[in-house]
Amino acid sequence: MVRSDIIRGHLDSIILRLISEKDRYGYEISQEISLRTNNRFQIKEATLYAVFQRLEKKEIIEAYYGDVSHGGKRKYYRITSLGKAYLNELVKEWSEVKEIIDLFMEGLE
């Protein structure tokens, strides 16, 4: 399990990416992250919903209620056009961050 304070700051990217594939609800995203990372990383509930609030406030995502299938009512999120642009920036930023940190980690692997 990867420490979450090392992923810190990249949660927006991860969540946005998943929402950009298709509209999703919180619980689904949480499970999808565990699944794709093979349980090497799990997002905490409190964190996930905090991210939603932040992104919604910035109009990067928007919410609508879906049907109640099983369990509580699902709140779906879709990415806005602003959000798509933002995600694009994040992707570029990530490749720059990788370069920079690699500069210092090289020769130690």
Next chain:
Amino acid sequence: MVRSDIIRGHLDSIILRLISEKDRYGYEISQEISLRTNNRFQIKEATLYAVFQRLEKKEIIEAYYGDVSHGGKRKYYRITSLGKAYLNELVKEWSEVKEIIDLFMEGLE
């Protein structure tokens, strides 16, 4: 300039790596980071000295005073054997973090 909250959590690695090359003092590290990253990233003074305190407390680095050359007295840091082991862990962790985040950033570049 890369946002520093995206580098957050990797400062220990960057600083430790530089100290592991040879004993260094704060100001030197700050300049070395700017230099190596070509000013794409600059560490803030307050942050740098906070990192030193944290690492010293955990016995990952240790300090000694060097000669006063120009400006204030230099406080040098050396990496301890505990620190070397820790740095090793950080390097491994970094490659895992890269893998995980890349999982979500793929197909968007």
Next chain:
DNA sequence: AAAAATTACTTTGACAGGCAGAGTAATGTT
């Protein structure tokens, strides 16, 4: 030689992201 710039470190207080823990509510399973 006084003034300004640079080198070098420290401390305080604030902010933001992440999280534990507790709670609400509906549905499915035993």
Next chain:
DNA sequence: AACATTACTCTGCCTGTCAAAGTAATTTTT
């Protein structure tokens, strides 16, 4: 009925980073 699971919300705390202000010595400029 009791329990497990799905699903979301809220409060209060912790930690890392940073702006701002300060101390102090040396070098450069005027």
